[in-house]
Amino acid sequence: MESWTNYHNHSHYCDGVDTLETHILSAVEKGVLSLGFSSHNPVLFENKWSMPQEKLPAYLSELDALKKKYESQISIHKGLEIDYFPDNSLPIQDWKKVADLDYTIGSVHFVGGLEDGTPWEIDGTLSVFKKGLLEIYQNDIQKALKDYYEILYHMLEHDCPDILGHFDKIKMHNCKEKFFDETARWYVKLIDELLEQAKDKHVIIEVNTRGIYKKLTDEPYPGIPFLKKIKNLNIPICLNSDAHHPKEIILEYENTAKLLKNIGFKELMVLKNNSWQAVGFEETGIFYL
């Protein structure tokens, strides 16, 4: 029997499709021992994926009830994937208090604004990606990436979450068209600076398998060269699938755990008794006592 954790799950409360309970039952069946929900937090503008503000109380109270209902089978955690904007009206740290969360994932999905005033979605469709790149950056990808990584850096520096979400997800568009070279010196430098900040802030970096099973990337977010740097810097990691459907809860976990072991990682972070703990793992799961 495999034993896993996953702190990155989306349900019908945001852009997932299923109920929280269906995710839990599926997770139990797959041998997941510790499961966290991370709906996209409500934001102040319309978009297709965030949880509407009016659904937040139900999301939180349903999670409290399910935590109790399934406590003998699985440990459930209440989180949010929070969109970071440098001028956030409610900082990540305040979200944690206001919503009484067990943990937060901080992610950047939006950079700058399009001509019509809407925020530019950097991991939406290819056409939206191209539109923003042209309208905001006159197709200067280096400038766009500099802004993207600056926002991530700013988040770690000023409003650090528990988990840094899919930090190189912007590379997903390279699968259709080569926008930039991930080994270019200027790009690697941006990542190096971010990782130094991550180390200082003791943030957990998620290793996110979604790009692989959605066939957008060959490697997780973050990619292998950056995982090696994370290992050398001794930054803690956790394994997440960013599931938007119960069938995705542990997709690509075995391969990714094998990859992490080959790179030299020996532990994954697990949320246990309200604190993050480092736990050993192998290809078939974590050593969770």
Ligand SMILES: [Zn+2]
């Ligand atoms: Zn995300």
Ligand SMILES: [Zn+2]
């Ligand atoms: Zn997500």
